[in-house]
Amino acid sequence: MRRRHHSAMASPLTLHDDRLFPADPGTREVARRIYATTRELPIISPHGHVPPRWIARNEHFGNPTKLLLTPDHYINRVLHANGVELSELGVGRGDEMTEADNRRAFRLLCEHWADFNGTAMRYWLVDQLVGIFGVDVRPSAATADTIYDTIAARIDEPDFRPRQLMDAFRIEFLATTDDPCDDLGLHAELAADGEFSARHRVVPTFRPDRYLEPARPDWNELVDALGAAAGVDVGTLDGYTQAMAERRRYFKAHGAVSSDHSHADLVTLILDHDEAARLYDRARRGRATADEALALRRHLFTDQARLACEDGLTMTVHPAVVRNHDAGAFARYGADVGGDIPAKLEATRGLQQLLNAYGNDPNLNLVLFTLDEDVYSRELAPLAAWYRSVYIGVPWWFVDAPESIMRFKQDVTEMAGFSRISGMVDDTRAFCSIPARHDMSRRLDAAHLAGLVTAHRLDEDEALDQARALVVDNPTRIFKLGR
Incomplete structure (x- = not known):
């Protein structure tokens, strides 16, 4: 029994067993029964930012x-x-x-x-x-x-190390986020540990954003590094494309199941090969205009979908974030310290070229996230309700509050149903928050499904099956974990 410290002068801190459940007694009772079937299921975390070093070194x-x-x-x-x-x-x-x-x-x-x-x-x-x-x-x-x-x-207790917590938290699958040039040595170590890998899969995720942005001042250096990692001459667009494909294959060989993408917009573009090659050459020479660099970025991003159709990596996309909004904080602390703000997103027209080319390809799974809540019901749910490759990413980052998640569930399921939802994606680097986030999701699944049961829109046995699908079956299928 863990020691508990309580002061008679301090207000207590507790976890209520019915947190996040409906206030109506009858609906709450149904939610309890649904939640009981998923509470102890293993955690599948297909996208997050936990450093693999923590787990490999058991720090x-x-x-x-x-x-x-x-x-x-x-x-x-x-x-x-x-x-x-x-x-x-x-x-x-x-x-x-x-x-x-x-x-x-x-x-x-x-x-x-x-x-x-x-x-x-x-x-x-x-x-x-x-x-x-x-x-x-x-x-x-x-x-x-x-x-x-x-x-x-x-x-300080011996059982409070990352590997021991993977057991305690019942984390069965955990994906990290990794640079395309990473040698993935830490992931190789984890995969080679037979005792650990028999219970847990820790895999990399291919994150190529920086290498797709010709407007970056360091883009040429990044492309050179990509070529060196792949062992390919990247002097031409064809060489660059080959290098990108080689690194994706390398990641997949080391267990990766997905690539992850975030750009300022969701506009996709498929250029004629000669035009794309011309823009690539201009960008490599530092001569591309702002419009040319933007067109090339949109083409290179869209080409990731083509590559995904070939290698089978699930493609997760979360655009429309104004990153490092606070210039002073960025200058002092650098990127990714919290000064990022959501922006308005357009998806229907922006994705049309990509989806017309690859939207029904049987080998592409495209998981779309957004911070713009309006887009879920207006655009993403209808897209996922038509295109076979499109799935809706659960709320994340700014939208992963309980109230936002319930709005999301109501907005998308009436159009796209539950089968088009990715399953919980925690997107966290805070290791100890993983079980809290997944438990929150399961409780809200139970609350939503209980409402459908008490409104006589689902039978309870269907709701029980659906709850398990959202926790296990959907992410397993959409991220192709059984392959």
Whole structure:
């Protein structure tokens, strides 16, 4: 039994068994029965950002701040909005954070606890604090050190290492996100560990965004590196295409099941070969105009779908994010610290060239995500309800709050049904939030399905089967995990 620390002066922190279930007693009872069938199922996580090094080296997580706070830009953005400097949370400081610094950072989180009220971040944090670490007092300035000590003690236990937690969290499949030039040595180590790989699959994901953006100032250097990794001369478009195909094959040989893409828009373009080759040559010489670089990027992105039809990697796409919106934070801390903002997306016309060419290809699975909620019902659900290759990515990043997820479910299933939904994608680098996110998804699946049962739109046995499909069958099929 894990030790629990409780102060008579502190407000309790608890996890209610019926969290996220409907308030109506009859519907709630149905939701309980549905959830009971999926609660203990294994976790399939086909897209995330957990560093493979953590698992390959079975690294100690360090301390509560390093584990729960510094890498989680969901949490950091709320604190930043409420006056906390990212450097105070350890962002950009690496190993220079002292124990006193880490305690101070964690104290800031606890002092700002009320700022998380109503957010998805609070939900995940409570699930982790109570369910994983045994914390039973509400975070505050007065309880911060006690909670920090409780978590630190748990982190130091032998069973609190990444590989042991993979067992405890029942993570059966975990995909990381990796650069096309990565040698994937850490993944090879994990695959070679027979005892571990018999219980868990940890695979890379091919993320080529930077190599498809000719407008980047470092694009030529990136393309040269791609050619070197593939052993191919990339002086021409044909060489570049061959290098890209070689690296995709390399990733697939190391277990990859998908590629991942994020650009400023979802416009696709298939250029005549000679025109594409001309633009590629101009870009390589540093002479492409802004319009030419944009046209080439859209062509190169669309060509990833053609390659996917050949090698079978599922293609996940999440465009329309204004990244590094805060120029000052970007200058000080670099990319990917939380200063990213959703933007409006157009999909129907933008995807038309890609879908006309490959949208019904039996070897392409195209999973579409967006931060623009309106697009789910207006465009993505109708597209997925027609094109055989198109699937709808579950809400992610800004849209993965309980209320947003329920809106998503209601918006897309009435048009596309459940079979066109990818299954839960947690998209997280916060390792301990993985079970909380998947459990949240399963509870909301149960709540949604229970509503359909009590409205006499589904029989309960159908809802039970559907709940399992959303957790296991859909991601297994859409990400081709059985192959």
